[in-house]
Amino acid sequence: MTEKWVQGEVVDVKHWTETLYSVKVSAPNVEFIAGQYTKVSLSINDQEVARPYSFVNSPNEDILEFYSVSVPNGPLSTAMQKLKEGDNINIGPKGNGFLILNEIPITENIWMLATGTAIGPYLSILKTKDSWTKFKKVVLVHAVRYEKELTYQDTIRDIKDQYGDRFIYISYVSREETSTSLRGRIPKDIGNGVLEKEANIQMNPNNTHVMICGNPAMLKDTTVELKKIGLKKHRRSSPGHITTENYW
Ligand SMILES: Cc1cc2nc3c(=O)[nH]c(=O)nc-3n(C[C@H](O)[C@H](O)[C@H](O)COP(=O)(O)OP(=O)(O)OC[C@H]3O[C@@H](n4cnc5c(N)ncnc54)[C@H](O)[C@@H]3O)c2cc1C
Ligand SMILES: NC(=O)c1ccc[n+]([C@@H]2O[C@H](COP(=O)([O-])OP(=O)(O)OC[C@H]3O[C@@H](n4cnc5c(N)ncnc54)[C@H](OP(=O)(O)O)[C@@H]3O)[C@@H](O)[C@H]2O)c1
Structure with missing residues (x-):
């Protein structure tokens, strides 16, 4: 059975504006087709909060990349905005979706x-x-x-x-x-x-x-x-x- 999550490590966070940012993640064995998304999750106040995010990187690139907007009062997007290099983040191991x-x-x-x-x-x-x-x-x-x-x-x-x-x-x-x-x-x-x-x-x-x-x-x-x-x-x-x- 496929594991629910693979553990990723944040390698870079780029803040484009006060609300827009991109998170780069190193994670083993994540498979997807260009255009697909996977679930991304963090533990927030001891609760697992997971949301779908599209891959920005191509399947040929080793480092995963997610582009996000911090939505006012949005649990995951505001938490992800605070991530720093070296933090852990859970990533779903398989891509989903038909925008391919x-x-x-x-x-x-x-x-x-x-x-x-x-x-x-x-x-x-x-x-x-x-x-x-x-x-x-x-x-x-x-x-x-x-x-x-x-x-x-x-x-x-x-x-x-x-x-x-x-x-x-x-x-x-x-x-x-x-x-x-x-x-x-x-x-x-x-x-x-x-x-x-x-x-x-x-x-x-x-x-x-x-x-x-x-x-x-x-x-x-x-x-x-x-x-x-x-x-x-x-x-x-x-x-x-x-x-x-x-x-x-
Ligand atoms: C298939 C799929 C792929 C997705 N890929 C991405 C992605 O690559 N990047 C990304 O930023 N989000 C993406 N999302 C949205 C993402 O899953 C989250 O909903 C979003 O990051 C906000 O999470 P949250 O927990 O902070 O708030 P939530 O409780 O999930 O959302 C609160 C509200 O924020 C608004 N909202 C949510 N996402 C966005 C958005 N992207 N832009 C503007 N307003 C939004 C909506 O009004 C929503 O009801 C995707 C969603 C789906 C279904
Ligand atoms: N962007 C910001 O400066 C900002 C700042 C703080 C918080 N937020 C929050 O972040 C979230 C995302 O904002 P966002 O700006 O990335 O996304 P968005 O609200 O989806 O806007 C992105 C673009 O889509 C357009 N759009 C909206 N509805 C449309 C429709 N029916 N048909 C065609 N185009 C449409 C918008 O035009 P219109 O401008 O005409 O709507 C805008 O050009 C929101 O929850 C917002 O409250 C945004």
Whole structure:
């Protein structure tokens, strides 16, 4: 029988903002497919508190990485924010979830839409070769409230350097004006064609698969807009164009 947890050791914590941080963990024998999540757990006041977290690292990288936002009064995310190098953290030994490329039908372009920390699983996927052998273009769209929350810019630059015009990165900042990001929300800009125009690619049922991850309200509103242009939910039993993962 597989053990419930493997013990990991924190090797680094990067604080991007007052609320956003990434935890790097050394842990033996954790297996997953890029895009999946596992459970992460800490003992808080003698109680085990466990939550799902997506892997940001690719399966080829030895050190595990999790990207988190500390949610006000959130038990695990506020405790994880206080972790220091050398602390222990329990990690589920196997990945779960269907936000993975093996589950996606063959098509021309893949769109990866994220709010907040849900950019994590896409970075894991984009560090593997699969996105670049299966699709012509990969569009990563990251929506955050404030510009400082557009994290992992170095990783995104590395991917751009490697794949050039095949990789399109579009950012949204909803609560302040910026010079480099779109203002507003993803679903509205699917409805009015702004997102397609920005990417310079049309979205239609013959050339598109869309992965959506993060805020459940964004998933719901985006799915409504995609259905209007003929895309439908993907299921193994009935292939479609939309794959989703709610973070809460
Ligand atoms: C499949 C899956 C994968 C996940 N992967 C990640 C991940 O990689 N990174 C991550 O930060 N979280 C991720 N989450 C959410 C994570 O499991 C926790 O819920 C979150 O870290 C907060 O934990 P908590 O114990 O502090 O508060 P909880 O009691 O778990 O959550 C309290 C409230 O916080 C809000 N919330 C929870 N998660 C987020 C979030 N990520 N962004 C904004 N608001 C949120 C919701 O309103 C939720 O009801 C994932 C969730 C699922 C289901
Ligand atoms: N971000 C912060 O500065 C901050 C600070 C302290 C605490 N927190 C807490 O941390 C948690 C996470 O915040 P977060 O900013 O990472 O995540 P979030 O609330 O999910 O916001 C991320 C992005 O998703 C957008 N969004 C929300 N609902 C949407 C919808 N229905 N359709 C399309 N887009 C939608 C937001 O736009 P809108 O801006 O238009 O909603 C924002 O651009 C929350 O519990 C929050 O209270 C956040």
